[in-house]
Amino acid sequence: MKEQLELILKNGLAEIQAAVSRDELEKARVKYLGKKGELTLILRSMGGLSPEERPVAGQLANKVREELTNAIENAFSEIAAKANAEKIKAETIDVTLPGASVELGKKHPLSIVLDEIYDIFSSMGFSIVKGPEVELDYYNFEALNIPKNHPARDTQDTFYINDNILLRTQTSPVQVRTMEKQKPPIRIIAPGRVYRSDPVDATHSPVFHQIEGLVVDKGITMGDLKGTLEVFAKELYGNDTVVRFRPHHFPFTEPSAEMDVMCFKCQGKGCRLCKGEGWIEILGCGMVHPEVLRNCGIDPDVYSGFAFGVGLERIVMRRFNIDDMRLLFENDLRFLKQF
Numbered sequence: 001m002k003e004q005l006e007l008i009l010k011n012g013l014a015e016i017q018a019a020v021s022r023d024e025l026e027k028a029r030v031k032y033l034g035k036k037g038e039l040t041l042i043l044r045s046m047g048g049l050s051p052e053e054r055p056v057a058g059q060l061a062n063k064v065r066e067e068l069t070n071a072i073e074n075a076f077s078e079i080a081a082k083a084n085a086e087k088i089k090a091e092t093i094d095v096t097l098p099g100a101s102v103e104l105g106k107k108h109p110l111s112i113v114l115d116e117i118y119d120i121f122s123s124m125g126f127s128i129v130k131g132p133e134v135e136l137d138y139y140n141f142e143a144l145n146i147p148k149n150h151p152a153r154d155t156q157d158t159f160y161i162n163d164n165i166l167l168r169t170q171t172s173p174v175q176v177r178t179m180e181k182q183k184p185p186i187r188i189i190a191p192g193r194v195y196r197s198d199p200v201d202a203t204h205s206p207v208f209h210q211i212e213g214l215v216v217d218k219g220i221t222m223g224d225l226k227g228t229l230e231v232f233a234k235e236l237y238g239n240d241t242v243v244r245f246r247p248h249h250f251p252f253t254e255p256s257a258e259m260d261v262m263c264f265k266c267q268g269k270g271c272r273l274c275k276g277e278g279w280i281e282i283l284g285c286g287m288v289h290p291e292v293l294r295n296c297g298i299d300p301d302v303y304s305g306f307a308f309g310v311g312l313e314r315i316v317m318r319r320f321n322i323d324d325m326r327l328l329f330e331n332d333l334r335f336l337k338q339f
């Protein structure tokens, strides 16, 4: 029995030492110390020994069990320590490596100026509303006093989804949508994308942006229109900006006008920037046509209002001296990083 026990100890220690994983160690533990393990079987068979042999063999067996148990425990902690060391090594961060830089974007010039326009009008009590780009013919034309076959439609051809649905050619339909929902007093601006069947060149794009404005209340006059838009021009271009109103025609306003600013480059003398005019047109405006008010259920004998429409691209181009509208839509970072 002594030889048997010594053999178990020898083989057991060798196997424990050779084990490289928790699984292998566990197998060795079961093989020697488990319920049906080699050592356990021997301990069980000790009943057959003589009373003199029993304590000697018992002592030896206990010693073998202790040594194997210790060896297995140590091996388990060694394997755990090794795994931990490897994990830490794998997770090590090399702080000397260059970082992955995050490039911060910038506001697009259209957004820069649009945000300024928001500020100017919100300081005058206007709120910002939005309308759909896919619009009904009724809102884009009909309700704005532009019936089918009206010549004003010629300059505003667009993509028709069907006879009644189109890509809006102007932000003016938001006027109607607002007046249908909200009773006066109304003071809103409505920015957004508009579409026209225009070929692309330095000053035209089939997609561009407008900002619509609308004020309706009791006793609103042309004086309110002029005062508001003059403040707008001065806030946008500086306090010494000079504006003028020229009579014009829009089907949805009466009277209608266009507002020009005096060319800041030549002070009205005429130069390349203003194409010799001395003035630069920046928006269309007028007193809301009584028919449009009526279409929206507002009594023109009680209420009056003014409206205006600004082309955002044109203002941005003047503001930053950009001579080609296409630059605003090409998304070339070399261009956009300059603002």
Ligand code: DAH
Residues within 6 Å of the ligand: 169, 170, 171, 172, 212, 213, 250, 252, 253, 283, 284, 285, 286, 306, 307, 308, 309, 310
């Ligand atoms: N919607 C007009 C256009 O696209 C611009 C405009 C002119 C809007 C006069 C208005 C306005 O609200 O009163 O040419």
